[in-house]
Amino acid sequence: MAIEPGDIKRIVAPAAAVTREKMRADIARMLHEDPEEIGGEDSLIDLGLDSMRAMNLVLAWSEGGLDLEFSEFAEKPTLDGWWELVSAKQSARGG
Amino acid sequence: MRDRPGEAHPLTEAQSGLWYAQRLDPANPLFNTGQYIELRGPLDRPAFEAALAQAVAESDALALRMVDDPSGPLQVVDPAQRPMLEIVDVSGAADPFAAAEADIARDMATPLDPTREKLAAERLFVLGPERFIWQQRIHHLAIDGYGMILLTQRVADLYNARQRGGEAGAPLPGIATAFAEDAAYRASDKRVKDGDYWRELFADKPEVASLAAGNPVSAPSFHRRAVEIDADAFARLRAIGERTNIPWPDVVTALAAAYVRRHAGTPEVILGVPFMARLGSAAARVPAMLMNVLPLRVDAQEDDIDQYLGSVARSLTRARRHGRYRSEQLRRDLKLIGGQRRLHGPLINLLPFDETPRFEGLESRLEVLSTGPVEDITFTFRLHGADGLRLEVDANPDLYPREVVEANALRLKHFIEAASAAEGSLAEVPTATPEEAHRHIFALNATDHPVPDTTLAALIEARMRATPHAPALRFAGATMDYATLDARSRALAERLREGSKNSSKKRSSDSSNATGSIVAVALPRSFELVVALVAILRAGLAYLPLDLAQPDARIDRILASAGPRLVLARAEDAARFAGKAEMLTPGDWPTSPSGASLAGTPLAGPAPEDAAYVIYTSGSTGEPKGVVIEHRAIVNRLEWMRVHYGFSPADRILQKTPATFDVSVWEFFLPLLTGACLVVAPPQAHRDPVALARIIREEAITSAHFVPSMLAAFLAEPSVQGLSLKRVFCSGEELPADLRDRFHRTLTAELHNLYGPTEAAVDVSYWPAGEGDRSLPVPIGFPVWNTRLYVLDERNRPQPPGVPGHLHLGGVQLARGYLGRADLTAERFLPDPFRPGERIYATGDLALWRPDGAVVFLGRSDHQVKIRGLRIELGEIEAAVMSSGLVRQAGILAREDGGAKRIVAYVVPEPGADLSALKAHVAARVPDYMVPAAFVMLDALPVNANGKLDRAALPAPDFSGTGARVPQTPTETRLAALFAEQLGLASPVFAEDDFFSLGGDSLAAVALLLRVREEWGRDPGLGALFAQPTLAGFARLIDAEEGAGDAGLGPLVTLAEGDVSRPPLFVIHPAGGISWCYGRLARALDPRRTVHGLQAPALAPNIATPESLEALAADYVERIRAVRPHGPYHLLGWSVGGIIAQAMAVRLRELGAAVGVVAMLDSYPADVWRGEPDPGEDGALKALLAIAGHDPDRLPALALNRASVLAFLRASDSPLGRLPAAVLDGVVRVVAGNNRLVRGHFHRRFDGTLTHFRAALDHQGRDLTPEQWRPYAGRVEVVEVPALHAYLTGPEATALIAPVVSGLLDDADRKEDATCATAV
16 A cells, blocks of 8 residues: 555654644634633634634644544534544544 | 435425526536546455445435426435446456546436436446446536545445444435425525625625636536646645635635636636535535535735735635525526626635545545536646645636646646745736746747838938839829939928028927927828928928818817928918918929939938827827837838838839828838839728729729728728739728628738837738638737737736737837827836836737737727626727717717616717617627617717817716606505616606616516515516506505416406507417517507507416317407407517417408508418428427527527426526416417417408518528418518517517507508598
8 A cells, every 4th residue: 555645744753642722722723712712612613613724623633643534523513522523533543 | 314215305405506507408417526536456346345335325315316396396315216336347458447437438428317317326447456446426416526525435434444344434414414404594594694795795796707708608528637736835835824824725715816817807806616515514424415606706906915815715714604605596686697697707616635535455546527517617726645736627618728728727837836935925926827928028029130220211212213214103193203203302302401491490409309300291192292201201300290181279289299390281271370380382392403412412311210200199188199200110110011021113002091190101101112103092082982992993003001991891892893902901990800701702912910009100010811811800910020019917917828918019110209298108108027128118909819929909908898797899889889870979888877887878869860770770780798778869979178078978877767756655665676776776766667668678577576576475477567567557566466476467468558549559479378578569669559468368277279260369359349349450460479460350350340450570371381290399399488589499409398498498587487387388288279270270361451570581491471461461561670580579670660560550540530530
């Protein structure tokens, strides 16, 4: 199986684990808001997140090698909902 | 949510638009979306087949069956429709990959019927033991691009889970989730808010521009060109994204938008941005068709790149927030329905994730084949791998040739890459690629050619000495040889050098100014004129031609500005110059030179940098500007022409252009520096084709010049037929391609198209418009020697080929400038941005480079108007108006009143002219979007001080009515607002105002009814609006809560109401049984009278068709006698309606009633139809199209079945498309019934006059003439209408027919009155 350039990056430079606080900060930066303004159950769409920004976030969090699916994120766009997805993937990988 | 099998659902909003598009264009295979994935490695086939089967089983969309139900399209999840994996083994083929690709291409190119065939196909091609191609083809109704990714990814997950022994993720949700979401959104407040947002954003009705003009209707295929964006550039783009906190895909969208805007050349563009509409949706993971296209408005702020990107990103964010609102719905809201009216131009599609699925142990490569119809041009940026960004340009081949698609792919790649490195401003990024810019600016302009550095005077003197006895001039049968010309011009030159006897003026030393060295010439064509010009040049002075036909005021301004030392004019014109300038009349000219010159002493002539002539042009400001041309410039022009076209002393060149027009410069001097003969046409002959033809023949002219409009008049002269010359030159106006072709059909000569302004020494470019030239339009071609042509954008950047820009000229031929006007000179003569130290002249003309480098002239930049993105040539409209012969003067402009931009024609009619036919005349000559919305009659056009049209002083056209009563009832008030809204009226609407005379047409009427239905929950129907078009009348119908769209379908409708003292006109329906088609005619009768339409009673489902046409006629006679008990009865019918009218007339006579006018629109007796086969269902559908105003024979691509005809009628805004299905059934039934009745009918004789309006453009090759009525009428009178049968009730034909019918009715009424009087 060929190794894609992206895979190489993941192998040689594994990124730090994604935390809930990092996600909150990343989302806030995208929305030009303070992290405290992002509540766990707030609809990120109501806060002004659009699909391209959401996709960018998902891509950024996947950089560390997590196999994240945008479509799953799209179903429930809240910080809690997304953390659930990310933490499940991280623990699956860790385990 | 799983769907219950067999349950029928209406289509979602997202599907509906596609459904109708597909029904309109059933043969278009691009509704198939598709892709393939090439798999290399040991594929576990059973695992793959199992994974695919499961993913397909989860994807309800793949099992959809479409049902074309009378209530509207429905869909059912039908397990039988699910695709099974088809295995195709091509491993035995010589080239298995090519075999698979060919098979896939065939499959993708096969259109399918979504009501009958499976929407999806899954195929696995076996190329070899370790090489496979998995193709998926799914109809767009079932899936969108993101849905395809979900499905593909799911297959990969299931396969990988098996291979790895793990668990695959959650199954794909069922399609019922998507249906439920769609229904919930349709009913939500959110949808209302979203709609408000979009309608407000587009309230100003912006114009939509694109890279190509033309009608964006998807062709059955598209051109594609893909290129890779350089990896470093992509990295820079992502860095910009991080710096600005704008997602990089939005950065790319913004840059591509800037690229499109530069090509469109408009301050703003509207792009379409595909939107997946899934974030935050329960249907996020459903493979289905959910995507939307959002219109994105982008304007031209290029100076600060971060600011620009920020503003586009904000627009995108807002658009996505309201992105579930369907763009098809927004188009309906904004009434952007119909061919050319669109919501957005090119699509920019960003796919910022790698869509390639990973299969365990295999290499995979994705190729996306089609994502749906391509209406215009789509720029797709696709991420592949982790760092590769690919640009795919897909374009409609009807609008973009393949080379243009390729060029755009490369150019946009360059643009994005350069923009990624731009510092601060986008303005520094060129539009053209470096190769394009180099080719256009340098390679095509590499025109360096040696030309002797001398003067016109020196060249002419050399010729005079070389061939003293050759004929130099011919005029009115007399000849002057070169020796005589030499002597006379030398004698006058010596006299001129003495200056004016009393003048203290000295030759100016100011090099930017020629004042003092100028001699004005105001002579008609004659030997003296030529002698004068040559003498002035030989004296080292500059000549200034004056046109005596011009008003004194203008001549005075020129004299004051130029300050000539002398005026050479005839004695009889002395009064014109008295006290203004010193004159020298030909009688006072010396005719023989001084002794010194006889001894051969050369005259001290001019230097190459001296001014040769000054010609005044009227500038855009109206103030005449004196263009100063130096010898060096005009020598270049004349030497180029002499060598390029091979002129020789044997040539005889016609001089017919007035000296004030710079074309005359080469006519005068080219023969003299060639040693050829200059044939001077008599004064005024230049406007007289007969005189020109004679002189060309008698004087054996070899070369002549024509302004194209004069050439057109010349070619129309019979004696020009068969004339033969060596060459004809055109310039001064655009040379139309059809004129070129007419030229070559009429006479034998080379034809050359030249272009140039006075400011660049006559002509700077040339194009051989020979017999074999098929160019459309005819280019102005390539630069002459030592000359450069630049097409630049508004920031002086070179335009790429095919993109309009401003034409600039450079090189040796440029004028010194404007006499005494350094300010104007500085404005138009600019530094050459590509050649330091040199100048360019801004022509004010728009042009483009053809791919072959030839330049095409597009018109004046200050005369450009765009309406709905279409370039409007006001000059073309003006020409069409003037060609009517009804108008003395016309001013055409586009004006904005009440937010709507419309073309208005201001006309000064010829005395006694009847302007009623003017609109039809214009409509027959220009595209429909260029027909003025209003014609305003004026006694004179207002002009400003400079004699130019004063636009500000033109009155706003009066679209408002003449009524006086203010709306009173609440219904009237609300309806008045709707009238104003639909018609864009700023002025109040009164109770008596008529919707149609306020400017409404059938389209506006349909839109009005939609709004009425929204406001009141019911509408009285279109027929009712025709019958009651006034505000008060229609408001009454709304209040009466009449019917729901079926009023207007009764057996007798009122199409117009008028003077009750005049007997009404009864119009009888054509084959379809509906008589609305006469609405326009009914309203056009003058004086107005009541018009009733008879409609087939059998339109109603329970009424049988009568057994004979006689019975039908008798029934109609009873009906009209019920509303009008006594005669005279006026009858008119189109097609079958005419046959019925004749039978009714017979019946009325039988009952002893008076019959007035009996008119038929292109009807022919039953005898000619009897032998023809019954047209059947096809005939009925064609009749439906004809009723809607279309000529069915001109819609060959439209499938003749009920569904596609109905879809077509709906999409083309026909009122018929809005009729309930039951009524349409009625129409089809009535058509069939009428065919039967006509075939079974035998005419009886009507003893009165039949007036027959014959569709003169139709029936070619068929034996159909009005004469065939002779046996059945006392008299037959024929009126020829230049129209096709199908268009006889259209606007153009009605404009011709209505006045005739009005006259006939008047005459008949008068005759009737007279008869009554005698009887008493």
